[in-house]
Amino acid sequence: MVLKESDSELARGDTAPEFELRATDGTHYSPEDFAGNDALLVVFTCNHCPYAQAKFDHLNGLSDEFDDAAIVGINPNANAEYPDDSYENMVELVADGTVDYDAYLYDETQNVAREYGAVCTPDPFLFARVDDDWHLAYHGRLDDALDPDSEPTEFYIEEAIESILTGEEIEHPDRPSRGCSIKWREE
Template identity: 60%
Template sequence: MVLVESDSELSRGDEAPAFELPGADGKTYSLSEFADYDALLVVFTCNHCPYAEAKVEELNHLAHAYGDLAVVGINPNDAEEYPDDSLERMEERVENGDVQYTAYLRDESQAVAREYGAVCTPDPFLFERDGDAFRLAFHSRIDDAMNPDAEPERYEMRDAVEALLAGEEIPVESTPSQGCSIKWIDA
């Protein structure tokens, strides 16, 4: 396991890169699928990383607590080297209720992760709907528990989502997420 910090090329106000990816529910998703939401939280994540695993409960909470927020998990990891990150395992996690995001998507080619500049799992990007586009509002960690065994004291992404949906300035400083490195196919 290699611990890395998030460091994307996307800047605040940048438009969310387009994608079309298969979901763990058997459907294919693109950005337009989420056009009815005021905010979109794209989280590059996976099944095997303890840092990503420690955030599943909070991501499930975010997906259920805010009706105007879509929570989209995208798993870009090399499933040949890490079989727990296969689409089949993702489907199992959705079917048994472990993962309850708005959508849990598989980025087999890793092109979407590269386009977003994602480097670790979890790597969260919060976008605000702006007409037909989503624009980056906040790229930061989910909470202040930086180790898988730690209990969070501050739910920073929750605070950011609430402010964004209320039309207010996000009251939280951006702090890089940290977690396992994305398992690149050509690495």
């Protein structure tokens, strides 16, 4: 495990890069499939990383709490050297309820993670719906728990989602997420 902090090229206000990825239900999803929501949280995550695993329940709770926000996980670790992150294991995590948010997608080419500038798992990007497009509103950690065993006391992403849903500016700055490095394939 290599510990990384997120540092994307996307800035607040930038339009979400497009994608069309297969979910655990076999359906392909793009950002437009969630256009009926006011907020879209895209989290680059995976099955095996302890930092990502520590946030599964948090993301499930966000999905339950916010009806007008879509919570989407994207697994970029399509690397044969990390079999725990396989699509089949993603399907199992959704089937057993470990992952229970709007969609869990597989970035088989790793191109989507590259376009977003994701570097670690988890790496959250929160978008607001503005003029029929998704615009980055916040890129950063979900909460203040920096280690898998820590209990959070501040919930940045909830505050950010609530700000979007009430039409207010997000007050807090982007804070780099921390987690395992994405398992890039050698090209």
